[in-house]
Amino acid sequence: MLDLDEHKLDQLCKLAKLKIEDNEKEQFISRLNGVFEWIEQLSKIDVSNVDINDLSKEDTTYEREDVAIMHNTREEILSNTCNKDHNMFCVPKVVE
Numbered sequence: 001m002l003d004l005d006e007h008k009l010d011q012l013c014k015l016a017k018l019k020i021e022d023n024e025k026e027q028f029i030s031r032l033n034g035v036f037e038w039i040e041q042l043s044k045i046d047v048s049n050v051d052i053n054d055l056s057k058e059d060t061t062y063e064r065e066d067v068a069i070m071h072n073t074r075e076e077i078l079s080n081t082c083n084k085d086h087n088m089f090c091v092p093k094v095v096e
Contacts, residue, residue: 002036004029 004012009029013020020028074087083090 004032004036 006025006029009020009025009032012018078084078087078089081089
């Protein structure tokens with residue numbers, strides 16, 4: 001198992017171009033070591049009898065009709081803002 005320490009974390013941060021504050025390092029080390037333990041548990045699962053190409057016939061894709069449904073009215077949507085004019089949202093000018 002990969003046991004992450006502060007030196008290895010510093011190397012990873014350098015490679016990933018990440019900046020982690022000194023007071024956050026212990027928390028990151030603890031969380032990443034937890035992820036590594038979880039990955040180790042997953043690697044112990046026996047999958048030798050699992051056929052990766054088996055597409056179960058029980059799996060079905062349920063299709064629905066493609067119908068547009070309007071759930072809210074224009075008035076309900078515009079009631080969420082105070083910046084509106086002529087039944088439209090008013091936004092700041094983006095292009096000069």
